[in-house]
Amino acid sequence: MTIPKRQGKGKNAVLHRYLPMTEEDKQEMLKTIGVASIDDLFADIPEQVRFRGELKVKPAKSEPELWKELAALAEKNASVKQYVSFLGAGVYDHYIPAVVDHVLSRSEFYTAYTPYQPEISQGELQAIFEFQTMVCELTGMDVANSSMYDGGTALAEAVLLSAAHTKRKKVLISTAVHPQYREVVRTYAKGQKLEVKEIPYDGGITDLKALEAEMGDDVACVVVQYPNFFGQIEPLKAIAPLAHEKKSLFVVASNPLALGVLTPPGAFGADIVVGDMQPFGIPTQFGGPHCGYFAVKAPLMRKIPGRLVGQTTDEDGRRGFVLTLQAREQHIRRDKATSNICSNQALNALAASVALSALGKRGVKEMAAMNMQKAHYAKVELEKRGLSSPFAGPFFNEFVIRLGRPVSDVNDRLLEKGIIGGYDLGADYPELAGHMLVAVTELRTKEEIDRFVNELGDGHA
Amino acid sequence: MRNDQPLIFERSKPGRIAYSLPALDVPAVDVSELVPADYLRTEEPELPEVSELDLMRHYTALSKRNHGVDSGFYPLGSCTMKYNPKINENVARLAGFAHIHPLQPEKTVQGALELMYDLQEHLKEITGMDAVTLQPAAGAHGEWTGLMMIRAYHEANGDFNRTKVIVPDSAHGTNPASATVAGFETVTVKSTADGLVDLEDLKRVVGPDTAALMLTNPNTLGLFEEHIVEMAEIVHKAGGKLYYDGANLNAILGKARPGDMGFDVVHLNLHKTFTGPHGGGGPGSGPVGVKADLVPFLPKPVIEKGENGYYLDDDRPQSIGRVKPFYGNFGINVRAYTYIRSMGPDGLKAVSEYAVLNANYMMRRLAEYYDLPYDRHCKHEFVLSGRRQKKLGVRTLDIAKRLLDFGFHPPTIYFPLIVEECMMIEPTETESKETLDAFIDAMIQIAKEAEENPEIVQEAPHTTVVKRLDETTAARKPILRYQKPKHSDN
Numbered sequence: 040m041t042i043p044k045r046q047g048k049g050k051n052a053v054l055h056r057y058l059p060m061t062e063e064d065k066q067e068m069l070k071t072i073g074v075a076s077i078d079d080l081f082a083d084i085p086e087q088v089r090f091r092g093e094l095k096v097k098p099a100k101s102e103p104e105l106w107k108e109l110a111a112l113a114e115k116n117a118s119v120k121q122y123v124s125f126l127g128a129g130v131y132d133h134y135i136p137a138v139v140d141h142v143l144s145r146s147e148f149y150t151a152y153t154p155y156q157p158e159i160s161q162g163e164l165q166a167i168f169e170f171q172t173m174v175c176e177l178t179g180m181d182v183a184n185s186s187m188y189d190g191g192t193a194l195a196e197a198v199l200l201s202a203a204h205t206k207r208k209k210v211l212i213s214t215a216v217h218p219q220y221r222e223v224v225r226t227y228a229k230g231q232k233l234e235v236k237e238i239p240y241d242g243g244i245t246d247l248k249a250l251e252a253e254m255g256d257d258v259a260c261v262v263v264q265y266p267n268f269f270g271q272i273e274p275l276k277a278i279a280p281l282a283h284e285k286k287s288l289f290v291v292a293s294n295p296l297a298l299g300v301l302t303p304p305g306a307f308g309a310d311i312v313v314g315d316m317q318p319f320g321i322p323t324q325f326g327g328p329h330c331g332y333f334a335v336k337a338p339l340m341r342k343i344p345g346r347l348v349g350q351t352t353d354e355d356g357r358r359g360f361v362l363t364l365q366a367r368e369q370h371i372r373r374d375k376a377t378s379n380i381c382s383n384q385a386l387n388a389l390a391a392s393v394a395l396s397a398l399g400k401r402g403v404k405e406m407a408a409m410n411m412q413k414a415h416y417a418k419v420e421l422e423k424r425g426l427s428s429p430f431a432g433p434f435f436n437e438f439v440i441r442l443g444r445p446v447s448d449v450n451d452r453l454l455e456k457g458i459i460g461g462y463d464l465g466a467d468y469p470e471l472a473g474h475m476l477v478a479v480t481e482l483r484t485k486e487e488i489d490r491f492v493n494e495l496g497d498g499h500a
Numbered sequence: 501m502r503n504d505q506p507l508i509f510e511r512s513k514p515g516r517i518a519y520s521l522p523a524l525d526v527p528a529v530d531v532s533e534l535v536p537a538d539y540l541r542t543e544e545p546e547l548p549e550v551s552e553l554d555l556m557r558h559y560t561a562l563s564k565r566n567h568g569v570d571s572g573f574y575p576l577g578s579c580t581m582k583y584n585p586k587i588n589e590n591v592a593r594l595a596g597f598a599h600i601h602p603l604q605p606e607k608t609v610q611g612a613l614e615l616m617y618d619l620q621e622h623l624k625e626i627t628g629m630d631a632v633t634l635q636p637a638a639g640a641h642g643e644w645t646g647l648m649m650i651r652a653y654h655e656a657n658g659d660f661n662r663t664k665v666i667v668p669d670s671a672h673g674t675n676p677a678s679a680t681v682a683g684f685e686t687v688t689v690k691s692t693a694d695g696l697v698d699l700e701d702l703k704r705v706v707g708p709d710t711a712a713l714m715l716t717n718p719n720t721l722g723l724f725e726e727h728i729v730e731m732a733e734i735v736h737k738a739g740g741k742l743y744y745d746g747a748n749l750n751a752i753l754g755k756a757r758p759g760d761m762g763f764d765v766v767h768l769n770l771h772k773t774f775t776g777p778h779g780g781g782g783p784g785s786g787p788v789g790v791k792a793d794l795v796p797f798l799p800k801p802v803i804e805k806g807e808n809g810y811y812l813d814d815d816r817p818q819s820i821g822r823v824k825p826f827y828g829n830f831g832i833n834v835r836a837y838t839y840i841r842s843m844g845p846d847g848l849k850a851v852s853e854y855a856v857l858n859a860n861y862m863m864r865r866l867a868e869y870y871d872l873p874y875d876r877h878c879k880h881e882f883v884l885s886g887r888r889q890k891k892l893g894v895r896t897l898d899i900a901k902r903l904l905d906f907g908f909h910p911p912t913i914y915f916p917l918i919v920e921e922c923m924m925i926e927p928t929e930t931e932s933k934e935t936l937d938a939f940i941d942a943m944i945q946i947a948k949e950a951e952e953n954p955e956i957v958q959e960a961p962h963t964t965v966v967k968r969l970d971e972t973t974a975a976r977k978p979i980l981r982y983q984k985p986k987h988s989d990n
Contacts, residue, residue, distance in 0.1 A: 054846075054847065054850045055843065055847050055850065057582075057583055057585060057842075057843075057929075057930050058847075058850055058851070058854055058929055058930065059930070059931070059932040059933075060854055060857070060858075060929075060932070060933060064932075064933040065857065067933070068857055068858075068860075068861040068933065069857070071861055071864055071865060072857075072860045072861055072864050073864070074860075074877075077853045077856070077857055079877075080856050080857065080860055080877050080879075081755050081756075081856065082877070083723075083724045083726045083876070083877060084724055084726070084752070084755060084756045085726055085728065085729055087729060088728065088729060088756055088757075088760050088761045088762075089755065089756055090628075090754060090755055090756050090757050090760065093754070093845045093846070093849075094625055094626060094753075094754050094845040094848060094849070095625050095845070096622050096625055096626065096840060096844065096845050096848065097622070097840075097841060097844065098844045098845070099841070099842060099843055099844025099846075099847050100841055100842065100844075102587055102842070105587065105838065105841055105842060106587060106590070106591070108841075109591045109594070109615075109838060109841075110591075110594060110596075112596070112611040112614060112615055113591075113594035113595070113596025113597050113611055114596055114611065115596065115610050115611030115614070116596040116597070116600045116608065116609050116610070116611040116612050117600070117604065117608035117609070118595040118596050118598075118599040118600050119599050119600065119601055120595050120599045121595065122608075124601060126601050126603055126604065128603055129825065130601055130602055130603070130826075132599070132601070134519075134521060136518065136519055136520075138518065138552060138555055138556060140593070141556065142556070142559040142560075142563075144589070145559070145560065145563035146568050146569075146570035146571075146584070147563040147564065147566040147567070147568045147570065147571055148562075148563055148566060148568065148779070148780050149568065149584070149589075149777045149778075149779050149780070150568030150569035150570045150571075150581075150584050150777055150778065151566055151567060151568035151569070151778060151779075151780045152574070152576060152579050152581060152778040152780070152781065153778075153780070153781040154566075154780065154781070155576075155912075156567075156900070156904065156909060156910060157966070157969050158901070158904055158961050158964035158965070158966055158967070158968065158969070159565075159566070159567040159904055159909065159964055160565075160566055160567065161505070161562075161565040161566070161965055161966060162561075162562035162563050162564065162565035162566030163562075163566050163780040163781070165505060165507065165562055165565070166559070166562055166780075168507075168980075168981070168982070169507060169508050169509070169982070171980055171981050172507075172509065172981040172982040173545075173547060175981045176545035176546050176547060177545050177547075181981075182980050182981070183980075183981070185781070186782070188637035188638065188641060188782075188783070188824065188829075189637065189824060189825055190825065191822075191824060191825035192637065192641070192823075192824055192825075199681070217825070219822060219825040219826070220825060222821055222822035223821075223822050223823065223824060223825060225821055226648065226799070226820055226821035226822055226823055227681075229648065229651075229683075229820070229821070230644070230647075230648060230651070230681055230682040230683040231681070231683055232683060272535065272536075272539055275539075276538055276539075298541070298545070299541070299545075300531050300535060300540065300541055301535065301539055301540070301541055302538065302539050302540065302541050302542070303541065303545075322598040322599055322831075323598075323599055323600060323601045323602070324592075324597065324598050324599070324600070324830055324831040325597070325600045325601070325602050325609065325612050325826070325827065325830040325831075326601075326602030326825065326826025326827055326828075326830060327602075327637065327783070327824070327825075327826055327827070327828055327829040327830050327831065327832075328637070328782075328783030328785075328829040328830075328831050328832060330783075340978065340980070346781065347978075347980055348980070349974040349975070349978050349979055349980050350974070350979040350980075351969050351970045351971065351973055351974035351979075352969070352970055352973075353966040353967040353968060353969050353970070354967040354968055354970075355967055357504060357966055357967070358504065359966040359969045360969075361969050361971050361974050363971065363974040363975050363978060363980075364975055364978060365975075366975070368673075369640070369673045369674050369676075369677035369678075370672075370673035370674075370915075371673070372673075372677065373673050373676040373677060373686070374676035374677060374679060374680045374685075374686040375680070376673075376676075376677040376680065377680075377681075378677070378681065379640045379643065379644055379674050379677035379678040379680070379681045380638075380640055380641075381638065381639065381640040381673075381674050382638040382639070382640070382771075382781055382782035382783070382784045383781045383782045384779075384781075384782045384783045385779050385780035385781035385782050386777070386779030386780055386781075386782065386783060387779075387782075387783055389780065392508075393555070393559060395547055395548075396508050396518065396547070396548045396550060396555050396558075397518040397519045397552070397555055398518075398519045398547070399512075399516070399517055399518065399519065399547050399548055399549045399550065400544055400545065400546070400547045400548075400549055401517055401549070402517060402518075402519040402521065403545065403547060404544065405521060406519075406521060408531045409521065409524055411531055411534055411535075412524060412526055412527075412528065412529055412531070412534075413526055415529060415534055416526035416527065416529075433534060433535055433536055433539070447605075450605060451605070454605065454608065459601065459604055459608070462603055481521060481522075484522075484525055485525040485526050486525075488526070
């Protein structure tokens, strides 16, 4: 069944609930324009490219019918709320305070566009200003922008900024950085003809000797992740001087939740810190939209990509907020812009701000600590069952475990038990075939962890 | 109306919380035992400390200081600020869409892959292209993705000398910026007095170094490039590719398709034409469609339909690579799909018909009061010039600010750059005649005020929570974050 093509009769006829014009309205408007039909308004489309007939798209469904169909389609997916998930690898199932969605559902926020008219956009502008402040606080950096698409493209933009700033073409990136982030960096690098050199890992963290050997006056930036893809805490303190000695920029991709317990990269001298705010109030939603963040030290302020909100005053001296330093951006600089980013992820930045405000100073620390404690509990329990990890270093909420069997087989069996297992590292790291990357967030209960350990430990899974 | 709104940090009081986490149910281990001393955070981030009610009041107050489509008319040209259907929001929040992990086994996300595949099929049909990728996160991201594919295509043909991308002088700023990021040089082609690309100038700039021509059609003046077939021929003959900036697709759904016009690559802004909400600046979604000869270069992974269901194909040797982690802004794609399925073929066609009807109606009614630089039928948007009012000392910026007093979001102003004192108005199809008339009446009143009482326009807005803001000082002495006052906590 589909909805009728026309609803109502005669002059009162309308076509759709989203299309308010009645037949009478239409006739009046055509008269004002001075044409006989709507088709006359399309007469400038050359005959040979005019589309005739009907698009072969599915016929319209009424609201209840469509809801039923799409709800059934959603049911075909196994959600992390229905299953017990130990899957992370850059996207995490975390506590989302109920307030987050209530704020996001305020349509004054979600139906607005970029705050180009500050007088009627103070709400959005202030929310972004608060977001920028929170990112600075978490990362220990001086300036943060209003957000980027996601952590991966934010990292690619950090690499482009580094190359433009240092006028150098070589990028050193640790293989312990998220494999998909590295792929995105490589794609962006192609456009700018940058050389991307990967630095191997050793014992789960970036191989410092290999890094030192590659360092030179031609290196635009050194890129590591903190905690890295394996969950390990990279020794930023030792890496920063290696980068700075050659006047290269030090770029750190960081899970912002981990910074609730870890010393922020800014404190170790990072020049650019990027990452994804997804752990704060943003659902996994099949990988997007999430919310990249981008923070720099003060000297790079005027080179930061994307939109920035600044505080100012109105004619009466009242505090207000505006988009600022726009001379950096594509709509002003056009082909001279170093980034083409136009939109941001404002609504998800708002989600992250609300979640960070709800958690607050105490909650962020408590949640981060809880992630760490539960992940460590899981690892210890797995080790008690004879499973081992190839890496011994300190880690946050993710760790690598050796299964000695194909991870996909194990995950198939886990699925039958209602568990979504960890990430199969073999695809990206052939040497880690049979190794699983396990994420344990605050949402996993002891009972769930014990079940997972039992399944893996007794060899059934 | 004027009032101040404290920052969330200024509402903060040590000790207050707005969260609820379960008690730790695994053996407590002090974090300091798990993290080496150097890496254990000692200085806490200054995050807010508020109760749940304080939090809601804060953000509710902020929302009241913001204008969205649901608040009132929003004729921001080139942005397609149409109604954002509520069923879209509900569908995107279904657990089976909102709470699935991108790295789950494929067999556990068949519903999501099916939706993405079917959305691609629909977008292919709507644009007349052979394949679509949903990966790009936004329009500008789609532009860069498309240009990277064009680069890969030329290079695969052993053609390394195509270093230039041609863009019209009326183009969106993202076009030249995307070309630069993709490693191309930008060449500008002029517009004629009729507001269309100058074919003679195009012939002059096109050559063996042309990688592509980027075009918005209808263009940013709201005019259909009626010589599109000749333009495609000129560019293709020179060996270049034709790129379609889909920002203005809302004008031609079911009426004309970029693929039929000769375009090789198309990006779409699902947050414009297909009602993904703008979200205050994003997230958007910028799928890219291509013709068959560019298919090998699509970003990976590509969704395929096999005997055992849908799967993600990573084995794409000629792919430009990954442009984004995972598979695009799925949540926005769900909304766009819901919209397309709510409209059907005749509904989509009606969208463009009414978008164009509304724009032409407004244009004709306003032409008497403002200069109309291009006097011909427009498509979904049109431009007016405020040069008549400028002579009276009233700038387009003033007109925009005065519109705020009537409860309207102003049009896009000072763009395209080729029109003096430009106002670019896009009503969209979801507005009623009463709303259009109310806006027209306000514009007419402002035109009269400019003649009789210009101060009221020059000093606008009069009714907003703040007056005009000092943007110069904001840029000269940037304050980009809140700093806690020293010695404030005792």
